Amino acid sequence: MRKFVAVVKREYLQRVRSRMFIVTTILLPLMMSLFGIVPALVLSINAGGKSRIAVVDQTGKLFSRFQSALVEEEGVETPSGMPNPARDIPGATPPRTDSPNDVTLQDVSDPARTVDDLKNELDQQLRQKKIDGYILIPADITEGGKARFFRGNSSDFFISRRLRNALTRTVREQRLIDAHVDPATVRQLDKSVDLVATKVSTTGEVRDSAAGFAFVFGIGLIMYISVLLYGQVVLGAVIEEKETRIAEILFSSVKPFTLMTGKLVGVSFVALTQLAIWGIAIVTLGAYGISVMASRGMPASIPRLPFVFYIYFVLFFLLGYYVYSTLYALVGSIVTTAQEGGQLAMPIILLLAVGFYLFLPVSRNPDSTFAFWVSLVPFFAPITMLMRIITQTPPFWQIALSLGIGLSTILLFTWLASKIYRIGMLMYGKRATIPEILRWLRE
Amino acid sequence: MVENQITVRLDRVSKRFGDFTAVDDLSLEVRAGRVFGLLGPNGAGKSTTIRMIVNITAPDAGTIELFGKRIDPRLQDRVGYLPEERGLYKRMKIVDQLRFFAELKNVPGSVIEKRIDEWLDRLKLTEWKHKRSRELSKGMQQKVQFIGSVIHDPDLLILDEPFSGLDPLNVSLLKEAVADLKRAGKTIIFSTHLMETAEKLCDDICLLNRSKKILEGSLRQVKSSFGLNTVALRVVGENGLLNQSSLISKVEYHSDETEVLLKENADPQELLRHLIASGAVVTKFEMIEPSLHNIFIEKVSEAQ
Numbered sequence: 209m210r211k212f213v214a215v216v217k218r219e220y221l222q223r224v225r226s227r228m229f230i231v232t233t234i235l236l237p238l239m240m241s242l243f244g245i246v247p248a249l250v251l252s253i254n255a256g257g258k259s260r261i262a263v264v265d266q267t268g269k270l271f272s273r274f275q276s277a278l279v280e281e282e283g284v285e286t287p288s289g290m291p292n293p294a295r296d297i298p299g300a301t302p303p304r305t306d307s308p309n310d311v312t313l314q315d316v317s318d319p320a321r322t323v324d325d326l327k328n329e330l331d332q333q334l335r336q337k338k339i340d341g342y343i344l345i346p347a348d349i350t351e352g353g354k355a356r357f358f359r360g361n362s363s364d365f366f367i368s369r370r371l372r373n374a375l376t377r378t379v380r381e382q383r384l385i386d387a388h389v390d391p392a393t394v395r396q397l398d399k400s401v402d403l404v405a406t407k408v409s410t411t412g413e414v415r416d417s418a419a420g421f422a423f424v425f426g427i428g429l430i431m432y433i434s435v436l437l438y439g440q441v442v443l444g445a446v447i448e449e450k451e452t453r454i455a456e457i458l459f460s461s462v463k464p465f466t467l468m469t470g471k472l473v474g475v476s477f478v479a480l481t482q483l484a485i486w487g488i489a490i491v492t493l494g495a496y497g498i499s500v501m502a503s504r505g506m507p508a509s510i511p512r513l514p515f516v517f518y519i520y521f522v523l524f525f526l527l528g529y530y531v532y533s534t535l536y537a538l539v540g541s542i543v544t545t546a547q548e549g550g551q552l553a554m555p556i557i558l559l560l561a562v563g564f565y566l567f568l569p570v571s572r573n574p575d576s577t578f579a580f581w582v583s584l585v586p587f588f589a590p591i592t593m594l595m596r597i598i599t600q601t602p603p604f605w606q607i608a609l610s611l612g613i614g615l616s617t618i619l620l621f622t623w624l625a626s627k628i629y630r631i632g633m634l635m636y637g638k639r640a641t642i643p644e645i646l647r648w649l650r651e
Numbered sequence: 652m653v654e655n656q657i658t659v660r661l662d663r664v665s666k667r668f669g670d671f672t673a674v675d676d677l678s679l680e681v682r683a684g685r686v687f688g689l690l691g692p693n694g695a696g697k698s699t700t701i702r703m704i705v706n707i708t709a710p711d712a713g714t715i716e717l718f719g720k721r722i723d724p725r726l727q728d729r730v731g732y733l734p735e736e737r738g739l740y741k742r743m744k745i746v747d748q749l750r751f752f753a754e755l756k757n758v759p760g761s762v763i764e765k766r767i768d769e770w771l772d773r774l775k776l777t778e779w780k781h782k783r784s785r786e787l788s789k790g791m792q793q794k795v796q797f798i799g800s801v802i803h804d805p806d807l808l809i810l811d812e813p814f815s816g817l818d819p820l821n822v823s824l825l826k827e828a829v830a831d832l833k834r835a836g837k838t839i840i841f842s843t844h845l846m847e848t849a850e851k852l853c854d855d856i857c858l859l860n861r862s863k864k865i866l867e868g869s870l871r872q873v874k875s876s877f878g879l880n881t882v883a884l885r886v887v888g889e890n891g892l893l894n895q896s897s898l899i900s901k902v903e904y905h906s907d908e909t910e911v912l913l914k915e916n917a918d919p920q921e922l923l924r925h926l927i928a929s930g931a932v933v934t935k936f937e938m939i940e941p942s943l944h945n946i947f948i949e950k951v952s953e954a955q
Contacts, residue, residue, distance in 0.1 A: 214754035222743060453738035457799065460705040460732040461755035463724055630707070 211462045212470050219445060219474025224481060233482050237489030259367055262333070262342035264326050265317045270345060270378050275313050278374040311367060314339070334360045343371065350383050421571070423513065424598050427521055428564055428591045430483065431528045435560055438479040438529075439536040443549045445471045446540030446629065455633040464626035472533055472622065479529070520597050520607070527614040528590030532560060534621035541629035563588040567595055574599040584610050586617040656683040657719070658807050658838040659704055664713030666699050673699040674710070675862040681840060681855070686833055688853030688870075689842040692951060695859040697842045698735060701809055704840070705732045718806065728757050731805035735812045735842075737796045739784040745771075745795055746780045749802055756803035763802075770798040774824060790821050797825060801832065808832060809840045814848060826852070846944040856943070860951050874940045881945065882911045882919055885935035892929050898922050901945070908935060912945060
C-alpha cells in the first residue's frame with residue numbers, strides 16, 4: 209500500500225508541479241473569459257457613446273414606430289399583451305430616454321427639402337462626425353421601396369442589423385394598419401407560441417428533460433475532452449519508465465500491477481484537479497453570466513434534477529474516464545515511444561466518438577433492446593446509460609450491471625497492461641507484435 | 652552474519668524465451684557476506700539470472716531461495732539492484748527521485764532524508780541535491796543510480812556492470828562504498844564481463860557461458876586449480892622465439908612485460924634455457940597464476 213501511495217504521489221506531484229500543467233490550468237479559464245466575457249464587456253462599454261442616426265422618413269408616419277421597434281430590438285421586451293403607447297399613437301410620444309438603447313434616432317425629415325439636398329447635408333454631417341449614420345426611408349417603403357442606410361466608420365457593424373430588423377417590423381405593422389387592421393389585433397396575431405415540454409415518467413414524476421439532456425451532453429463533452437487530454441498523459445506516464453530505462457529498477461521494488469494502478473490513479477488525480485479548477489472557474493463565470501442575464505430580465509435558473517442523478521453522473525463519468533485511460537495504458541504498455549503510442553491510440557478516439565454519437569439513437573428510444581445492449585458496453589455505457597437514466601430510468605439492476613461490467617473491464621485492462629508491460633520491458637527498443645503479446649499472455 | 656550462511660540459492664533453474672534458452676539448469680549458491688562475481692561473455696544469461704533473483708521474471712523450472720526463504724515479492728525490500736539498463740527521471744530533482752526509490756523499498760519516512768544526505772555527501776553529490784537529473788553528467792547520474800540501489804540498506808546488493816562509463820576517481824569512490832557494505836556484512840553479487848575488475852573485487856566467482864555454468868568456486872581455488880602455468884617475462888631480443896616455441900600456447904604483450912601461457916606439462920626451465928641460448932637478455936622471469944582473463948578465455952573457447 210505504501211508503494212502504491214508512493215507511485216501515486218510521484219505521478220501526481222511531478223505533473224501538477226510541471227510548468228505545462230500550471231500554464232494550461234490557468235490558460236483555459238483565462239481564454240474562456242477572454243472569449244466569453246471580454247467581448248460582452250467591450251460591447252457594453254461602447255466607447256463611442258450612443259450612435260446618432262438621422263432618419264429621413266419620407267412617409268412621414270413611420271418614425272416613432274420605428275423608434276419604439278428599435279428599443280424592443282435592444283432585448284428589453286415590453287410585456288406582451290400590454291399596450292405600448294408609443295406604438296399606438298403615431299408621432300405622439302417622445303423617445304424613451306431611460307432605455308438601455310445605445311442608438312438615438314433623430315427625425316430630420318423635412319418635406320420642404322429634396323432628398324438629394326438632405327443627403328448632401330447628412331453626408332457632410334457624417335464626415336464631420338456629428339452623426340454616425342443616416343437612413344433614407346422612401347415614401348413607397350410599404351409597397352416594396354428600398355430603404356438605404358449610410359454609415360460612417362465609427363458606427364458599429366451590429367447597428368445595421370438591428371436597424372433592419374426594427375424597420376422590417378415597423379413596415380410590416382404599417383402595412384397591416386394600412387389594411388385597416390387594428391394594431392392590438394396585429395400584436396395579438398404576431399405573438400409567438402411557447403411550447404413547454406414536460407416529461408412525465410412512468411413513476412409519475414415530472415422531470416425537466418431538457419436540462420437532463422444538457423447535463424448528459426455536458427458530461428459527455430467533459431469526458432471527451434478529459435480523455436483526449438489525459439489519455440496522452442497516461443500514455444506518456446506508462447512509457448516514461450521505458451524511455452528513461454527505469455522500469456527494471458522499479459520492478460525490482462514494486463509489482464507491475466501496483467505500479468500500473470498507481471500511475472492511473474495518480475494521473476486521474478491530476479485530471480480531476482485540473483477539471484475541478486476549471487469547474488470552479490466555469491461556475492464562477494457562469495454565475496456571473498446568469499447574474500448579468502438576470503439583471504437584463506432573462507430567465508436563467510439551474511436545472512432541478514433528483515439528487516441520485518448527480519451520483520450517477522459522477523459514477524459514469526469516472527467509469528468512462530478510467531475505461532479509456534486504461535485503454536491508453538494498454539497501448540502504452542505495448543509501444544516503446546510516445547510517437548508510436550500516438551498512432552496506435554487513434555482507434556481509441558474513434559471509439560470515443562462513436563460512443564458520443566450513440567447518444568442520439570439512444571435518446572430517441574431509451575427503452576429499446578439496442579439501447580439496453582449499448583449501455584452495457586463499457587466504452588459506450590457512460591454516455592448511453594446516462595442518457596437512459598435521464599430519459600427513462602432503467603431498472604436499477606441494469607445500471608448496476610453496467611457499472612459492474614465497466615469496473616471489471618478497468619481491472620482487466622489494468623492487469624493486461626501491467627502484464628504486457630512487465631514482459632515487454634525486458635526487450636528494450638522493440639515494439640511487440642500481436643503474436644508476441646498473445647504468447648506473453650499465455651505464459 | 653555467519654560465514655557459511657547462504658544468501659541466494661538457485662536450484663536447477665531454467666528460463667526460456669520462446670525457443671531460446673537463456674538459463675539452462677543452473678544451480679549456484681551465494682554465501683553471505685561475500686562478493687560473488689557472476690561472470691561471462693555477453694548473452695551468457697547473467698542478466699536473466701539476476702532478473703530472476705530480484706523477482707522481475709519467474710523461472711520456468713527450478714527454485715530460487717533468498718535468505719533461506721522461497722522467493723517472494725516481500726523479500727524485494729531486502730535486495731538492492733543496479734541494473735545494466737538504468738536511468739533516472741529526467742525532470743525530477745535528485746532528492747525527489749531518491750526519496751521515491753526509498754519509499755518503494757519501504758524505508759521509514761523518518762530516516763529517508765538522513766540517508767539521502769549521507770549518501771550524497773559520501774559520493775560528493777551534495778551540491779546537486781536539488782538539481783534535475785538531466786542537468787547531471789552521465790557519471791554523476793550513475794552515482795545517483797547507485798545510491799538508489801543502496802538507499803534502503805539492503806542485505807543483498809546486485810550490481811550489473813556498475814563501473815561502466817565511470818572515470819577512475821568515481822570508480823574508486825564506488826569500490827570503497829562496496830567494500831564498506833561488504834564489511835557491514837552485506838552480500839554482493841557483481842556481474843561483469845570485465846575480468847580485471849572481477850579479479851580485484853570478487854571472493855567467489857561463477858562463470859556462465861551460453862546459458863550454462865562452466866566454472867565456479869572461490870577466486871583463490873579457481874586460480875590455484877589452474878596451477879602455475881603462466882610466466883611473466885621481461886625480455887629484450889627474443890626475435891620472435893616466443894611465437895614459435897612449441898612450449899607456449901599463448902603470448903600476451905603488455906606495455907612493459909609479456910605474459911606467456913605454457914602448454915600443459917611444458918617445463919618453464921626449458922623455455923628459459925631456449926631464451927638464453929638464443930641470445931635474448933632476460934630481466935624478469937616469474938611463475939605466476941593465470942589471470943582470470945586467461946582462465947575466462949580458455950574456459951569459454953574450450954566450451955565452444
